[in-house]
Amino acid sequence: MSAATDPDRGGLDRPQVVGRVNDWFALNARDLPWRRSTPWGVLVSEFMLQQTPVARVLVPWAAWMERWPTPDDLATEPPGAAVAAWGRLGYPRRALRLHQAATAIATEHGGQVPDDLDALLALPGVGRYTAAAIASFAFGGRAVVLDTNVRRVLARIEDGQQFPSASATAAEWRRGEQWLPDDDATAARWAASAMELGAVVCTARSPRCEQCPVAELCRWRTLGHPAHDGPPRKGQAWQGTDRQCRGVLLDLVRQHPDGVAVEALLEVWHDRGQAERSLAGLLADGLAHQAGPMVTL
DNA sequence: AATCCGTGGAC
DNA sequence: TGTCCAAGGAT
Numbered sequence A: 001m002s003a004a005t006d007p008d009r010g011g012l013d014r015p016q017v018v019g020r021v022n023d024w025f026a027l028n029a030r031d032l033p034w035r036r037s038t039p040w041g042v043l044v045s046e047f048m049l050q051q052t053p054v055a056r057v058l059v060p061w062a063a064w065m066e067r068w069p070t071p072d073d074l075a076t077e078p079p080g081a082a083v084a085a086w087g088r089l090g091y092p093r094r095a096l097r098l099h100q101a102a103t104a105i106a107t108e109h110g111g112q113v114p115d116d117l118d119a120l121l122a123l124p125g126v127g128r129y130t131a132a133a134i135a136s137f138a139f140g141g142r143a144v145v146l147d148t149n150v151r152r153v154l155a156r157i158e159d160g161q162q163f164p165s166a167s168a169t170a171a172e173w174r175r176g177e178q179w180l181p182d183d184d185a186t187a188a189r190w191a192a193s194a195m196e197l198g199a200v201v202c203t204a205r206s207p208r209c210e211q212c213p214v215a216e217l218c219r220w221r222t223l224g225h226p227a228h229d230g231p232p233r234k235g236q237a238w239q240g241t242d243r244q245c246r247g248v249l250l251d252l253v254r255q256h257p258d259g260v261a262v263e264a265l266l267e268v269w270h271d272r273g274q275a276e277r278s279l280a281g282l283l284a285d286g287l288a289h290q291a292g293p294m295v296t297l
Numbered sequence B: 001a002a003t004c005c006g007t008g009g010a011c
Numbered sequence C: 001t002g003t004c005c006a007a008g009g010a011t
Helices: A014-028 A039-049 A054-067 A071-075 A079-086 A093-108 A117-121 A128-137 A148-157 A170-179 A184-200 A242-255 A262-267 A272-285
Strands: A289-291 A294-296
Touching (some): A079 A093, A117 A128, A148 A170, A242 A262, A242 A272, A262 A294
């Protein structure tokens, strides 16, 4: 069966799409600083970019790399320094995991970020996406890089759907393998270009189809941009949650490098019981530490 | 598999 | 103004 008639591909010529998107990327790639950095710089950027937009990462990433240019530099310092430097990027446990990853790289990999997918996957805070991203972006390797952008791009081009499912399925990872060009260089380029397309053109809210290099090949566009019809995509609750409470508490600790009294800390949240529970969680997670009546990072 | 885990910008 | 969503990972 030819590629043009294979129903699994929706009549899509995948190599043609890859070629067009890669050509588009060659002319339109953003000049992001981690794209001209070291493997460590790439790793740091990937941690920071987990659920955090590029625009908010640029400044903290530069400061981080200035202060800790290598994994050894970070591993030498206490975890609290990483949490402090993380600032308001969100999900501060990522700072802890980044410190743990740096420590593992220092002790188990001679201070060099590994280029092997399995070795990367074994690092704290590195999952399937991040391992593939580092292998591909930092080392030019051939790996399936499947993030929210790529998932949305493929859902639209090939499935004709506005949005992919809530989380990546085994079928999507298999399909990602089928999309992957044979040679390392083209595969690495595709990994970056597909993500870039999703990030700046094929966006979730307002896709810029007029700027898309594969608009005439896109099934979603051909079908007239049908709205999402699957199960409603539920947003995360926020008001009054432990997450909000933890955020408030940790922010106060962050603002006081010399420590905050437990009593003063618990007073900033209206629900005493929830504040106590949240503080206990932060302490258990290692995001905060208590010495007598005082709490520090 | 479903939930939890921060923060801020865009609309 | 409130909702949505952003280069996910761990449990």
